[in-house]
Amino acid sequence: xxxxxxxxxxxxxxxxxxxxxxxxxxxxxxxxxxxxxxxxxxxxxxxxxxxxxxxxxxxxxxxxxxxxxxxxxxxxxxxxxxxxxxxxxxxxxxxxxxxxxxxxxxxxxxxxxxxxxxxxxxxxxxxxxxxxxxxxxxxxxxxxxxxxxxxxxxxxxxxxxxxxxxxxxxxxxxxxxxxxxxxxxxxxxxxxxxxxxxxxxxxxxxxxxxxxxxxxxxxxxxxxxxxxxxxxxxxxxxxxxxxxxxxxxxxxxxxxxxxxxxxxxxxxxxxxxxxxxxxxxxxxxxxxxxxxxxxxxxxxxxxxxxxxxxxxxxxxxxxxxxxxxxxxxxxxxxxxxx
Numbered sequence: 001x002x003x004x005x006x007x008x009x010x011x012x013x014x015x016x017x018x019x020x021x022x023x024x025x026x027x028x029x030x031x032x033x034x035x036x037x038x039x040x041x042x043x044x045x046x047x048x049x050x051x052x053x054x055x056x057x058x059x060x061x062x063x064x065x066x067x068x069x070x071x072x073x074x075x076x077x078x079x080x081x082x083x084x085x086x087x088x089x090x091x092x093x094x095x096x097x098x099x100x101x102x103x104x105x106x107x108x109x110x111x112x113x114x115x116x117x118x119x120x121x122x123x124x125x126x127x128x129x130x131x132x133x134x135x136x137x138x139x140x141x142x143x144x145x146x147x148x149x150x151x152x153x154x155x156x157x158x159x160x161x162x163x164x165x166x167x168x169x170x171x172x173x174x175x176x177x178x179x180x181x182x183x184x185x186x187x188x189x190x191x192x193x194x195x196x197x198x199x200x201x202x203x204x205x206x207x208x209x210x211x212x213x214x215x216x217x218x219x220x221x222x223x224x225x226x227x228x229x230x231x232x233x234x235x236x237x238x239x240x241x242x243x244x245x246x247x248x249x250x251x252x253x254x255x256x257x258x259x260x261x262x263x264x265x266x267x268x269x270x271x272x273x274x275x276x277x278x279x280x281x282x283x284x285x286x287x288x289x290x291x292x293x294x295x296x297x298x299x300x301x302x303x304x305x306x307x308x309x310x311x312x313x314x315x316x317x318x319x320x321x322x323x324x325x326x327x328x329x330x331x332x333x334x335x336x337x338x
Contacts, residue, residue: 002036002037002102002103003103004098004099004102004103004327006095006096006099006320006323006324006327007077007080007082007320007323009033009095009098009099010082010087010091010092010095010318010320010323011075011077011082011084012029013026013029013086013091013094013095014075014082014084014085014086014087014091015075015084016029017068017072017085018066018067018068018086019067019068019069019070019071019119020067020068020069020070020116020117020118020119020120020121021067021116021117021120021123022067023047023066023067023116023117024047026066027043027047027048027049027066027114027116028043030049030066030098030114031043031049033098034049034051034098034102034112037102038051038052038053038102040052040053044127044132045127046115046116046117046123046124046126046127046128047116047124048113048114048115048116048124048127048128048132049066049112049113049114050111050112050113050114050132050133051101051111051112052109052110052111052112052133052134053101053106053109053110054106054108054109054110055108055109056108056109057108057109057137058107058108058109058137058138058337058338059108059109059111059134059135059136059137059138060106060108060109060110060111060136060137060138060139060140060334060337061111061113061133061136061138061139061140061293061296062097062100062101062110062111062112062113062140062142062330063097063113063115063125063139063140063141063142063289063293064090064093064094064097064113064114064115064141064142064143064304065090065094065114065115065116065117065118065119065124065142065289066090066091066094066114066115066116066124067090067116067117067118067119067120068085068086068089068090068091068119069085069089069119069312071085071314072085073085073314073316080319080320080321081317081318081319081320082317082318082320083315083316083317084316084317085316086316087306087310087316087317087318088144088306088307088308088310088311088316088317088318089119089143089144089306089308089311089312089316090118090142090143090144090304092144092304092305092306092318092322092323093142093143093144093303093304093305093306093323093326094114094142095323095327096142096304096305096323096324096326096327096330097112097114097140097142097304097327097330098112098114099323099324099327100326100327100328100330100331100334103327103331104330104331104334104335105331105334105335106334106335107335107337107338108137109134110334111133111134111136113128113132113133115128115289118288118289121251122253122289122292125289125292125293126292129292129293129295129296135296136293136296136297137297137299137337138263138264138267138297138299138300138337139264139293139296139297139299139300139301140264140268140300140301140302140303140330140333141288141289141290141293141300141301141302141303142302142303142304143284143288143290143302143303143304143308144304144305144306144307144308144310144311144318145282145284145302145303145304145306145308146305146306146307146308146322147272147277147280147303147304147305147322147325147326147329148280148281148282148303149260149265149268149269149272149279149280149281149282149301149302149303150281150282150283150284150290150301150302150303151257151258151259151260151262151265151281151282151283151300151301151302152232152255152256152257152258152260152283152284153255153256153257153283153284153286153287153288153290153291153302154199154229154230154231154232154255154283154284154285154286154287155229155230155231155234155235155236155239155252155253155254155255155256155287155291156227156228156229156230156252156253156286156287156291157228157230157236157239157249157250157251157252157253158225158226158227158228158249158250158251158252159189159204159225159226159228159243159247159248159249159250160223160224160225160226160247160248160250161182161185161186161189161223161224161225161226161246161247161248162221162222162223162224162248163178163181163182163185163221163222163223163246164178164220164221164222165177165178165181165218165219165220165221166220167217167218167219167220168217168218169216169217169218170215170216170217170218171216173218175218176218177218177219178211178218178219178220178221178222179211179212179219179222181222182209182211182222182223182224185224185244185246185247186204186206186224186226188244189204189226189228189243189244189247190204192242192243192244193228193239193242193243198231199231199232199283199285200231200232200233201231202228202229202230202231202234202239202242203228203229203285204226204227204228205226205227205228205229206224206225206226206227207225207226207227208223208224208225209222209223209224209225210222210223210224211223225250226247229285229286229287230252230254230255231255232255232257232283233255234255235254235255236249236252236253236254239252240252253287253291253292254291255287255291256290256291256294257283258294258298258299258300258301259298260281262298262299262300262301263299263337263338264299264300264301264333264337265281265301267332267333267334267336267337268301268303268329268330268333270332270333270336271328271329271330271331271332271333271336272329274332275325275328275329275332277325277329284302284308286308288302290302303326303329303330304326305318305319305322305323305325305326306318306322306323
């Protein structure tokens with residue numbers, strides 16, 4: 001049986017930069033790594049790395065994503081702490097899932113799905129929904145949950161605001177100023193959605209602003225991208241209806257919630273108890289492949305090492321011992337599932 005040095009594996013993963021739709025080098029590394037231990041490994045048309053062990057029922061999926069947000073970071077290790085882009089989201093969880101996949105003793109079929117573009121358009125998971133490995137009985141989704149068991153995620157939409165004018169000299173803006181118009185439109189969207197920093201409310205966060213051609217010229221065009229999170233009880237259609245006609249919904253994913261006592265979650269709860277870790281259930285403020293995968297099975301939980309508050313920051317780092325604990329919990333849960 002394989003014995004994975006999860007610290008070394010994670011450090012190797014962090015040294016391969018893999019932004020969304022740029023995961024090719026990492027996929028090839030993981031394919032070669034897995035082929036040392038199992039024969040049923042392949043890379044599909046979406047660039048996902050897939051591997052299968054065992055056979056029969058139940059079918060347990062271990063699902064994690066290879067991509068990170070853009071922006072490489074220096075990789076450094078100090079004792080059990082590792083820094084680097086993706087240390088938290090999602091290479092720490094991915095390393096735990098690889099270790100669990102190679103070391104677990106499943107009752108049936110164990111599938112490892114390492115997917116592309118979760119931070120963008122979820123192209124990798126969308127491809128898996130159309131077909132591929134054996135269909136899952138139970139699913140574990142590798143995300144940084146700080147070893148909490150997540151059973152619900154809010155939805156998410158990308159909203160684009162665009163305004164244009166004839167420009168003009170900054171000293172005499174006779175046609176108005178689209179910078180101010182863009183900001184007013186952003187405020188209109190927040191008001192229309194009832195933006196409040198609560199789990200059960202819409203939240204609206206500007207993430208990209210493109211505006212201006214010269215410091216003494218009124219811009220002729222301004223655009224803003226808003227990251228909108230959708231609360232439970234609402235959906236993408238509701239979001240679309242609430243938006244002002246000047247706002248364009250670029251993409252959207254509905255919220256998702258599984259029963260917190262589903263078999264996958266219960267098995268993880270018992271596994272954590274055996275390891276002396278207090279099980280905690282949580283609902284996530286973000287959106288993930290969980291929202292798509294729940295269509296395949298309601299026996300699903302998101303779980304992994306890493307403090308989610310550090311995800312996408314310039315200070316991403318993770319405790320390697322927590323990565324190992326996550327892998328051990330997954331191994332115990334996999335052995336129990338029927």
